[in-house]
Amino acid sequence: KVAEDARRIAAKYPSDPVVLAALAEAELDAGNVAAAITASDAAIAGKPDYLKAHVIRSRAAIAHAEKAGDKADWEAVRRIIAKGNRID
Secondary structure, eight states, rough: OOOHHHHHHHSSTTTOOOOHHHHHHHHHHHHHHHHHHHHHHHHHOOTTOHHHHHHHHHHHHHHHHHHHHOOHHHHHHHHHHHHHHHHH
């Protein structure tokens, strides 16, 4: 339900990084990893130094890597976390 509400709000504010980060978090909480990645990437594109979006993107990457179990996915996770760490 929360993810559905977040999608409706994001449709009204499709370029707002704060809204997109909230959508990404709601999607991740709902188990929609791909949607969380898409929304967090959009938030980062809109505001590259938005740390919260990077944190959510990191969490989504971890969830994806846990499911995929591919070494390349974990290397991507490390790059994403490092990028957020440099912002912080």
